[in-house]
Amino acid sequence: MAQAAAVAKPPTPPRRRRASATPRRLPYLLIAPAALLMLGFIAYPVISVFYYSLQEYNPTKPWRNGFAGFDNFVHAFTDDPLFWDTLVFSAKWVFVEVGLQLLFGLALALIVNQTFAGRALGRALVFSPWAVSGVLTSAIWVLLYNSQTGITRYLADVGIGSYGTSWLSDTSTVFSAAVVADLWRGVPFFAILILADLQSVSKDLYEAAEVDGASRIKQFWHITLPHLKDAIVLSTLLRAVWEFNNVDLLYTLTGGGPAGVTTTLPLYIANTSVDAHNFGYASALTTVAFVILLFCSIVYLRLSKFGGEDK
Amino acid sequence: MSVKEATKVAPAPVSAAAFESPGAKKKRNRSWDEVPRWQIYLPLSIYLVFTLIPFYWILLFSLRPAGSTSLVPWPMTFDHFEKVWTERSFGTYFQNSVLVGVVTLLMTTLVALAGGYALARFNFKVKRAFMLALLCSQFVPGALLLVPLFEIFAELQMINSLGSVIIAETVFQLPLSMILISNFIKNVPYSLEEAAWVDGCNRMTAFRIVVLPLLRPGLIAVGSFAFVHSWNHFLFALMFLNNQEKQTIPVGLNTLMGADSVDLGALAAGGIIAAVPVVIVFAFIQKWLITGFSAGAVKG
Numbered sequence: 153m154a155q156a157a158a159v160a161k162p163p164t165p166p167r168r169r170r171a172s173a174t175p176r177r178l179p180y181l182l183i184a185p186a187a188l189l190m191l192g193f194i195a196y197p198v199i200s201v202f203y204y205s206l207q208e209y210n211p212t213k214p215w216r217n218g219f220a221g222f223d224n225f226v227h228a229f230t231d232d233p234l235f236w237d238t239l240v241f242s243a244k245w246v247f248v249e250v251g252l253q254l255l256f257g258l259a260l261a262l263i264v265n266q267t268f269a270g271r272a273l274g275r276a277l278v279f280s281p282w283a284v285s286g287v288l289t290s291a292i293w294v295l296l297y298n299s300q301t302g303i304t305r306y307l308a309d310v311g312i313g314s315y316g317t318s319w320l321s322d323t324s325t326v327f328s329a330a331v332v333a334d335l336w337r338g339v340p341f342f343a344i345l346i347l348a349d350l351q352s353v354s355k356d357l358y359e360a361a362e363v364d365g366a367s368r369i370k371q372f373w374h375i376t377l378p379h380l381k382d383a384i385v386l387s388t389l390l391r392a393v394w395e396f397n398n399v400d401l402l403y404t405l406t407g408g409g410p411a412g413v414t415t416t417l418p419l420y421i422a423n424t425s426v427d428a429h430n431f432g433y434a435s436a437l438t439t440v441a442f443v444i445l446l447f448c449s450i451v452y453l454r455l456s457k458f459g460g461e462d463k
Numbered sequence: 464m465s466v467k468e469a470t471k472v473a474p475a476p477v478s479a480a481a482f483e484s485p486g487a488k489k490k491r492n493r494s495w496d497e498v499p500r501w502q503i504y505l506p507l508s509i510y511l512v513f514t515l516i517p518f519y520w521i522l523l524f525s526l527r528p529a530g531s532t533s534l535v536p537w538p539m540t541f542d543h544f545e546k547v548w549t550e551r552s553f554g555t556y557f558q559n560s561v562l563v564g565v566v567t568l569l570m571t572t573l574v575a576l577a578g579g580y581a582l583a584r585f586n587f588k589v590k591r592a593f594m595l596a597l598l599c600s601q602f603v604p605g606a607l608l609l610v611p612l613f614e615i616f617a618e619l620q621m622i623n624s625l626g627s628v629i630i631a632e633t634v635f636q637l638p639l640s641m642i643l644i645s646n647f648i649k650n651v652p653y654s655l656e657e658a659a660w661v662d663g664c665n666r667m668t669a670f671r672i673v674v675l676p677l678l679r680p681g682l683i684a685v686g687s688f689a690f691v692h693s694w695n696h697f698l699f700a701l702m703f704l705n706n707q708e709k710q711t712i713p714v715g716l717n718t719l720m721g722a723d724s725v726d727l728g729a730l731a732a733g734g735i736i737a738a739v740p741v742v743i744v745f746a747f748i749q750k751w752l753i754t755g756f757s758a759g760a761v762k763g
Contacts, residue, residue, distance in 0.1 A: 182581035185574045193634040197611035283741040285695030287713040291734040292517045397604030400697045438607040
């Protein structure tokens with residue numbers, strides 16, 4: 153039966169094929185496991201966060217639980233300096249991290265895309281921190297930043313930094329210290345994605361440009377970069393969302409300290425819900441974080457004309 | 464650098480290439496008129512120093528005796544590893560992490576393969592909505608859903624069971640994995656499957672014989688992603704597993720770091736144990752990763 157159908161319509165687009173081997177329910181059966189898992193463990197929790205955000209909900213103070221209207225939101229915006237501090241720090245963290253990771257990742261990808269002796273090994277070594285977890289990254293950099301035995305002691309020997317205090321416990325150095333640690337792991341992500349996209353640039357374009365006498369820098373601006381644009385827009389967006397949400401590294405490396413100067417909004421939310429058990433307020437903050445992320449993403453995609461025809 | 468300059472620097476290979484087939488010449492030409500060598504090796508070496516010193520540092524601390532300040536791991540000792548593996552229960556953590564990683568890999572790949580096939584090959588009513596949901600879920604931070612997730616797993620009596628972590632990891636891997644896999648499947652011409660039907664295969668057999676082998680690089684990329692992610696991920700295990708017997712390696716590492724006086728040797732050895740499986744996976748999949756990604760990842 154299947155044969156007959158297949159022979160009857162040779163080059164039809166997939167949608168019109170109704171081979172009898174394909175019951176109409178098949179696509180639904182195939183997406184059912186994924187859909188059920190996502191409904192149960194993403195959609196339902198998201199909805200309950202929205203619900204709790206309108207509630208006063210604290211398991212340790214049950215007598216105060218109940219509907220709270222927009223009190224939680226009002227409190228966050230008018231009466232909670234920590235909310236603003238952590239939001240500003242999150243923005244700074246995401247901006248600096250994604251910007252630097254993109255810059256170094258792009259440069260690295262361009263370098264290891266060249267043909268040179270030892271390229272395979274070079275690529276493997278350059279990309280290797282990608283596979284390292286946030287917690288392990290913290291463990292490694294805790295060793296490096298240790299004031300007695302870390303690499304910073306040797307840097308102090310040559311005049312960089314000072315003896316005695318760890319870079320992680322000084323409020324003036326902790327930001328750069330954490331940025332460097334996260335860069336170490338984050339740059340390979342961009343390098344890998346950009347390198348993958350570089351594989352699909354047509355070699356003919358470069359050859360034509362070379363015939364026309366275009367310099368390498370011109371080739372980069374007029375061929376490579378336009379080709380990479382969509383990949384760059386998408387990977388920076390995904391990475392920004394990821395950097396915003398990810399708490400592994402800062403939670404284990406600095407714990408949000410010293411004196412709270414490296415607390416991101418998600419870390420603050422985690423502390424509010426896990427340590428302070430203030431689920432209602434934490435849910436309201438989570439809702440605000442969602443809205444901010446969604447809004448920024450839409451604006452970013454609009455501004456960058458993602459998928460536009462100008463490529 | 465211009466063609467003229469390049470031939471000045473390296474005249475021999477270019478002229479030698481002139482005698483070879485046109486294809487070979489083109490290839491040879493490119494590699495020589497590209498960038499001067501130092502512009503590759505200098506920045507690459509600087510970056511490699513930055514990448515490799517941290518690895519060396521942790522290796523050094525894990526192998527040199529406690530209290531030593533030598534910059535080479537000599538005399539070498541494996542005491543830290545023994546201590547961490549037995550006294551600090553990294554043996555148990557390792558087993559748990561392997562279990563979580565492997566089951567997450569299998570579940571993610573299977574569920575995403577089924578869903579990805581449906582998205583790539585059929586048009587059905589809720590398809591657009593479903594795709595939109597997949598994309599939106601990228602913005603949903605698992606970390607911020609900890610409380611409701613905890614309540615769900617408590618309801619299901621799954622707190623302190625590895626199942627809770629496996630489900631949570633799988634669910635948050637699924638959207639991206641499914642989008643990737645459906646792109647890989649779209650790259651396999653539908654006519655190949657149709658040809659197999661003509662030869663008498665049913666849809667399942669045709670898929671298994673014709674499509675599946677072509678998906679190998681993509682599936683390896685997606686599967687190893689799922690493994691490495693769940694191996695590395697920390698927060699779900701920290702929240703859902705209170706029992707020390709059930710904890711995973713990242714939680715163990717965090718405990719070592721949180722101790723009042725950090726045992727740097729033990730921390731380093733624990734870190735090495737955490738790194739070994741992902742390094743092996745990474746070395747194995749590296750070449751698939753680039754092909755897998757360029758086959759369908761970033762461009763939808």
